[in-house]
Amino acid sequence: VKRPIVLPVPPRPRVSDTQRFMLLSVCIGVFAGLLVVCFHFVIDLVSWFTLGTPAGAAPVRTVLAPVLGGGLSALLVLLVFHEAAGSGLAHTKAALYISDGYVPFKTVVAKFVACATAIGTGNSLGPEDPALQMGAGVASWVGRAFHLPKEHLRLIVPVGAAAGIAAAFNTPITAVLFVVEEVIGSWNASVLGSIVLSAVSAVVVGRWFLGDQPLFRVPAFELTHPSELVLYAAVGLVGGLLGTVFVRGLGIARGRLMDSPRRMRLVQPFVAGGVVGVVGLLLPQVLGAGYGSIDSALHDEFGWRLLAVLGLAKMVVTAICFAAGTPGGMFAPTLFIGAMIGGSIGTLAQLYWPVPSSPPSAYVLVGMGTFFAAVFRAPMTSVFMVFEVSASYVIILPVMVANLIAYLVARTLHPVTFFDMVASQDGLNLPSHERQREQRALRVEDAMRDARLEMPPQGVAGAPPSSAPVLYPDQSLDSALGVFKSHQALAVVSRQDGRRVLGVLTLEDVLRAYGIAREDRS
């Protein structure tokens, strides 16, 4: 009798926590991508069946659809799903910084239903911010399902947010940058890889279903004359000013409406929908997210007066919708407003600028970025977003100039960012990443004493002994603290010549630099 041959069983490959996190990021990306694609389909179908095609062609529908859609979706949010009200980004940040990465799954469902109804019926809001929150919600749900530890659960929320916004915009770089600039606020290496993976997965899914074209078809153009940069700077200036006016006005309106009695709060979205409907009768372009109208503006369909009127009208109706509590995001309307204002300036430039200028479509693109930079104060995101949605590299130089100006103007005139303002109105105490970015980290050279003036501490005379730890002048004080351990003082040496002592740093010096006096410590 032959004995069966028993082969040795190979050991199961061990998957590290980091690898598991990465795999989950891909899974979240696919999940969020599919959800956002469905969201996109549902918004379109709701729009076609309520407003008809083209939107605004049937007057009764144009007025009634936003009233009923906006009102009912807002009631759903205000009465049943409170977590889905307001800004998706603020709630995502709240999940990250306050509730340890917890986003209830019902928020995803509510956001999907309410925002698809509101936006599809023509209310002047966009689908990207809800997509971001849905992505975060999916990530949180997956993380909880897999019982991720608390620190991983917190980190997985921005991973989902990146997937959501990447799928909504079809822009992976923009999504990563936005999440870094606005959600986590730093280039955190431990989560960056996962954010990129989820964004890429979501975009792949999105492109599978929706096609791989950029969001806008941009006609070819080039920077015709260097003097045109003055015009682009003007676009930046106007974008910055109007962005500030928009955020201020929205803040005042939202604050007042939120202070009104609860019964009034329930009526406001219906009234906002009515305003949108009436404006939509005259200017159907302002209905919904408005991407079609941006495409029309890119193809010179509108004159400068109509462009300016559309930009201003969209500012008003968007502010009314958002302030009234109609569910939806601000990204698409912001792009619309910027595009119209930029296009208006570009069309005027073509008529009156003394040297040949680029076609208005170039200004439409640049305008989009400036208003985005002024409202959301995410300068890097605004530059890359324009680049990605247009797939046009030529535009990058004017966009950088204009966006920087818009950003600086808006920051000077209104120190509080849009998201910080909304979070504050919603009663959420969240960190301001803009302020964090502006804070300068203290370095060793800011606290050290000059070696020539001080008595050399133990082991610092001449060259430090090879066993003693040393500091470098450009090192952050935070990292220096970790080096001290049992040492009272450490030598600060040159990076160029490790034997050359530049100064001495004591624990006392570090505390002084942080503004903590000995008395305070005691």
Add this chain to the structure above:
Amino acid sequence: VAYTNRHLITVVVAMLAVLFAATVLLGSIHQQVRNARTESHRRHGRTLAAQNQLAAAAEEYRAALSLEPDEPHARRALALTLLSLDRLSEAESYLRDLLKEAPTDGALHRALARIHAARGRETDARAAYQRAIYGEWPPDGTERIDTRFELIEYLARLNAREEVLAELVRLKAELPPARTAAARRVADLLVAAGAPDLALDTLGAAAMTAPKDVELLAHLSDVQADRGRYDEARATLRHALALDPARRELAGRLTVIDRVLALDPTLPRLRLVTRTRRARLVLAAVVEHTRACSPDVPATGDDARRRAATRLRRPARADAEAAEQDLALAARLWTAAPACHDSGPEGRAIAQVLQRIEAASELPS
């Protein structure tokens, strides 16, 4: 660690599969609705465009594109409709967009060339027309030839005679033999551009391939007559008349040619006697014809008529000087009676003869 649990992974994968299926289903519904509405708008747009309601047609095409921004037919139709509506800027934007996807499309380049031409961008217009001519067209080649004609007309408006001729020569070379109407048009343009011999070549070649095309033969005979080849013109016209004897205007033209051949003193290889006799015949014909068609000529004409009557009573001599005097008198009388210049075959024949005499006298001796 709980997240290695196989059941959990199975549940997540199952949920992904369900979501995928739901997305596919939703996508399919989305596509069906979108396609139906897009097609409806496009069809409506075509109908409106056919009824020349171009603004409404453009709105329909826009509605189609708002549903399906990549729909190439609607984009193309919109671009061309906008061009017809003279909304050049918008049309140009769409055309450039379309050309990125179809860089060899002849119709798109031709539309862009029209925009350049309308905006006075001559170099761009020329280049765009050339790209259109060498672009892709339906296989019958009609559009390509029409585009070349359009370029020629554009160049003619710019008074670029050399370029017009160059384009006409190219067109002549690439013209299919069966397109006799185009050959006639090319011949006319060649005549207008000052290349009548090339026009004769073109028509001659076309007549070889279409020997029964009466229109073409009539056209050929006209050009032959214009070039002074009356014998050939007469033969061509006789051939045409034999093919279609009912064409009375051809018979009229033949009468004119016969009469020119009988009168013309400048025809080559005529002896002095014959030339003198013909000069006298021309004078007699002018006197006779002007008396019939314009009895009350002005004073100068009346004086010329009296002198002509006197000369006609004298016998004709084989004298070049006398012949020239006869012809000068005939020309003077003819100029005084402009109403007779296009009055019937006789009038046309006399006019042609006198033109030829004038042209011959201007030639350097």
